[in-house]
Amino acid sequence: MTEKTLIDARGSFCPGPLMELIAQLKSAEVGDEFEVLSSDKGSANDIPEWVEKAGHELVESREDKGVWHITVKKKR
Amino acid sequence: MAANKISIVVVAGSRERLQMAAMMASVGAVSGNDVTVFLSMNALTYFLKESSETAPAEGQVGVMIAEKNVPPFKQLFEQAVELGDAKIYPCSMAMDLLEAEADDLEPYLQEPWGLTKFLSHAADAQVWSF
Numbered sequence: 001m002t003e004k005t006l007i008d009a010r011g012s013f014c015p016g017p018l019m020e021l022i023a024q025l026k027s028a029e030v031g032d033e034f035e036v037l038s039s040d041k042g043s044a045n046d047i048p049e050w051v052e053k054a055g056h057e058l059v060e061s062r063e064d065k066g067v068w069h070i071t072v073k074k075k076r
Numbered sequence: 077m078a079a080n081k082i083s084i085v086v087v088a089g090s091r092e093r094l095q096m097a098a099m100m101a102s103v104g105a106v107s108g109n110d111v112t113v114f115l116s117m118n119a120l121t122y123f124l125k126e127s128s129e130t131a132p133a134e135g136q137v138g139v140m141i142a143e144k145n146v147p148p149f150k151q152l153f154e155q156a157v158e159l160g161d162a163k164i165y166p167c168s169m170a171m172d173l174l175e176a177e178a179d180d181l182e183p184y185l186q187e188p189w190g191l192t193k194f195l196s197h198a199a200d201a202q203v204w205s206f
Contacts, residue, residue, distance in 0.1 A: 015103050016147040019155050022106045026159060046103075053107055 004033040010067060014042040018050055021072065025056070028074050033059060036070045044068035081110045081201035083194070088206055089118030091131040091138040091149075097206040098152035105160025112201070113153065114194045115185075116167030119206075121174065122150065123166065123182050150182070157184045165189040 007024060009017035017038040024034055038044055044061065047070050051058045059071035082104045086097045097113070105111040121127055131149070133139045156162035166181055168188035178187060189197075 011145045013144060013146040015099055015152070016145070019102060019106070019147065019152070019159065022159050023155070050103075050107060 004035045004071060007034055007036045009043070010037050010039045012038070012043075013040050014046060016040075017043040018047050021047060022050075025072070025074050030074050030076060033071060033073045036068075036072070038068045038070065039066060041068075044070065047072070079108050079110050081198075082112070083198035083201040083203045084111065084113045085194075085203065085205040086113065086115050086119040087117035089121065089131060090134045091141055092134050093206040094119060094122065094131050094149040095138075095141055095146070095152075097204075098149035098156070100204055101162055101164075102152040102156040102160065105156040105162035107160075109160075110201075111156060111160065111162035112194075112197060113156070113162060113164040114167060114189065114198075115164065116170045120166055120170040120176075123164075123185060124174070124176060124180055125182060126180070154182075154184050165194065167191070167194075 007020050009020050017036055017040060021034060021036050036047060048058050048061055051072050056075045057073040059073050061070045084097055084101055101111055101113050115123060122129060153164060157164060163186050165186045166188045168190045171188050
């Protein structure tokens with residue numbers, strides 16, 4: 001199983017979680033995975049949209065007790 | 077990603093407008109667009125290094141922005157530059173009024189632009205104003 005870096009952005013509002021993910025992706029290697037935790041519904045919609053547009057891979061997006069777990073793999 | 081040119085003019089000094097402009101600039105820039113921000117009038121004062129001024133809320137949502145964990149607008153503008161290569165230009169007219177020099181402004185701002193320069197740059201861009 002690939003090791004994932006956790007980005008705990010719970011409590012932050014849009015576009016905070018997205019910007020935290022992008023900051024981490026920028027210095028990551030291709031193939032690295034990140035799991036963003038977000039309690040903001042707007043970010044749960046917006047992050048997958050951005051991931052597709054930016055050409056990365058959305059590995060998983062699921063909600064658990066009001067927290068979205070969005071796993072992203074850096075592809076380029 | 078398809079790169080669009082996005083020009084954002086910010087003149088208002090209210091928290092909601094600065095916040096929305098910063099959101100557009102940061103998300104636009106990290107989504108591969110060529111983002112230019114032009115700061116003038118009351119918006120520019122917050123970008124003086126010595127400024128500790130808090131942008132006043134226009135209404136209920138502005139009050140809530142301050143109460144909840146919303147990324148501050150200046151942080152978003154800085155991230156637009158750092159993560160998305162956005163360019164933020166202070167308006168030279170507002171600089172003159174404030175008697176400010178380039179060194180007085182936050183370091184992530186570019187050299188001042190006049191309106192002629194901004195208008196020619198924005199001629200083939202989406203233009204958003206706040």
